[in-house]
Amino acid sequence: MASRSPTDYRIQREQWPELKKSCPFGQVPILEVDGKTVLAQSYALLRYAGSLAGLLPTDPLEAARVDEVLYLLTELDTLLAPSGKEADAEKKKALRQALAAGPLTTWFASLTKLLETSGSGFIVGKQLSIADLATYCRLQSFVGGKVRCRSAPAGSLQRPDPAPSCSTTTSRRTSWTATRC
Ligand SMILES: N[C@@H](CCC(=O)N[C@@H](CS)C(=O)NCC(=O)O)C(=O)O
Numbered sequence: 001m002a003s004r005s006p007t008d009y010r011i012q013r014e015q016w017p018e019l020k021k022s023c024p025f026g027q028v029p030i031l032e033v034d035g036k037t038v039l040a041q042s043y044a045l046l047r048y049a050g051s052l053a054g055l056l057p058t059d060p061l062e063a064a065r066v067d068e069v070l071y072l073l074t075e076l077d078t079l080l081a082p083s084g085k086e087a088d089a090e091k092k093k094a095l096r097q098a099l100a101a102g103p104l105t106t107w108f109a110s111l112t113k114l115l116e117t118s119g120s121g122f123i124v125g126k127q128l129s130i131a132d133l134a135t136y137c138r139l140q141s142f143v144g145g146k147v148r149c150r151s152a153p154a155g156s157l158q159r160p161d162p163a164p165s166c167s168t169t170t171s172r173r174t175s176w177t178a179t180r181c
Contacts, residue, residue, distance in 0.1 A: 043070045043134070050130035057129060065124045069131035072110060073138045079103050111135070 011019060011028070020026050024040040031039045031048070039045055050056040057063045083095035111123075120126040123135060
């Protein structure tokens with residue numbers, strides 16, 4: 001992947017109305033491959049990049065376990081969305097407290113269970129996969145304090161190690177353009 005030099009475009013607010021028309025679902029992120037194929041939905045992009053980089057298990061069951069984690073992360077988005085959209089600070093706090101009192105604790109217990117089951121320090125199997133990368137990125141908002149939650153297990157958010165090896169990737173695809181907010 002590194003040798004393919006992806007171009008990372010960050011868009012300005014004023015560019016968005018025009019760009020939105022060309023996005024498959026009117027949303028970013030999108031990934032343009034070879035200047036023609038346009039992919040949307042962040043986890044589809046991640047799966048594609050992960051398969052090129054050898055970070056998606058080839059075993060169907062292990063790959064399904066990775067999907068299990070991606071769907072679990074999607075559930076976290078669903079849980080956080082109402083409080084994320086709430087503009088009133090007091091209401092937002094009440095929504096977040098209700099989450100922390102139950103649903104978030106349950107969610108983090110599920111994640112902890114996966115980590116305990118793998119026993120390897122990686123979420124699925126014995127090596128780094130896109131499940132680790134997606135979880136690390138998704139939970140950054142908890143570490144950064146954007147979302148606060150006491151149920152996040154301490155020490156669970158270390159940077160995945162080893163860093164993904166990109167040099168082993170071979171593909172006939174040559175140019176990528178990733179656009180995100
Ligand atoms: N499920 C989508 C969600 C994408 C999404 O919500 N994108 C937001 C920005 S993070 C967006 O494009 N919002 C602008 C709009 O909908 O006009 C994914 O994972 O890619």
